[in-house]
Amino acid sequence: xxxxxATTSVIGTRQLVNQPLSALTTVWTPPxxxxxxxxxxxxxxxxxxxxxSYSSMYKAETLINAHLKxxxxxxxxxxxxxxxxxxxxxxxxxxxxxxxxxxxLYQTGHGIWTGVTIFIAGIFAFLxxxxxxxxxxxxxxxxxxxxxxxxxAMIFVSVLGITLKNTTSEVDQTTDIVKLDYGLHGVLIGLGxxxxxxxxxxxxxxxxxxxxxx
Numbered sequence: 001x002x003x004x005x006a007t008t009s010v011i012g013t014r015q016l017v018n019q020p021l022s023a024l025t026t027v028w029t030p031p032x033x034x035x036x037x038x039x040x041x042x043x044x045x046x047x048x049x050x051x052x053s054y055s056s057m058y059k060a061e062t063l064i065n066a067h068l069k070x071x072x073x074x075x076x077x078x079x080x081x082x083x084x085x086x087x088x089x090x091x092x093x094x095x096x097x098x099x100x101x102x103x104x105l106y107q108t109g110h111g112i113w114t115g116v117t118i119f120i121a122g123i124f125a126f127l128x129x130x131x132x133x134x135x136x137x138x139x140x141x142x143x144x145x146x147x148x149x150x151x152x153a154m155i156f157v158s159v160l161g162i163t164l165k166n167t168t169s170e171v172d173q174t175t176d177i178v179k180l181d182y183g184l185h186g187v188l189i190g191l192g193x194x195x196x197x198x199x200x201x202x203x204x205x206x207x208x209x210x211x212x213x214x
Contacts, residue, residue: 061134064210068132072209080202081126084147087191087198088119091154094184094191103181104161111188114154118195121147125202137206148199155192158185 095111097103124140162185165178 064134065132068134068137068209072128072132073205074129076205077125077128080198081122081129083198084118084122084125084195087195088115088117088122091115091118091188091191094188097180098184101177101180103177103184104165105157108157110154110157111184114150114188114192117147117150121199134210137210141203141206144199144202148196151192151195151199155189155196158188158192161185 091111092115095109095113095115098111099106099109121143124143128137128140162182165181165185
């Protein structure tokens with residue numbers, strides 16, 4: 001009888017040892033309904049949401065890149081780039097002339113730094129012929145927003161310069177200098193307005209192409 005009891009205890013001990021660790025230890029986890037009531041997503045839901053958001057963003061960006069490579073109007077990019085390069089170059093030249101002849105508000109140098117910004121925007125517009133990817137187009141959009149803002153500043157300064165020239169009469173200035181002052185500031189106003197139209201048109205075109213596939 002003792003031998004039978006000892007044999008039974010040994011067999012029971014071996015069965016207990018051979019059981020997996022999860023069967024020996026019990027970990028309490030809150031029920032699924034409690035997690036849902038508290039708004040806490042489970043592990044499976046968290047991994048599913050993260051994978052879904054990543055895959056959705058990647059899929060959307062891939063579709064946008066493919067759409068830009070197929071349907072982006074390269075002719076419009078060439079026109080936009082050439083126009084902005086010319087506007088920027090002319091603005092820089094006029095800004096230098098205003099500083100050299102010390103015309104109204106020459107201290108601001110608004111034609112020079114605005115022209116540089118527009119010239120850089122033209123370079124980025126030209127690069128859209130080569131790099132037609134969504135993230136690069138976001139950079140191009142930011143550069144053109146900056147160019148539009150600087151164009152607004154240039155228009156404001158030039159209008160202010162013409163206004164100051166009308167309100168103050170300087171006897172020692174010749175008629176040619178006065179005409180040159182009005183003419184150069186007037187050209188800067190026209191170039192600024194043209195750049196703003198180009199910037200807004202270019203931004204609308206980018207938005208239409210990038211959000212069409214989202």
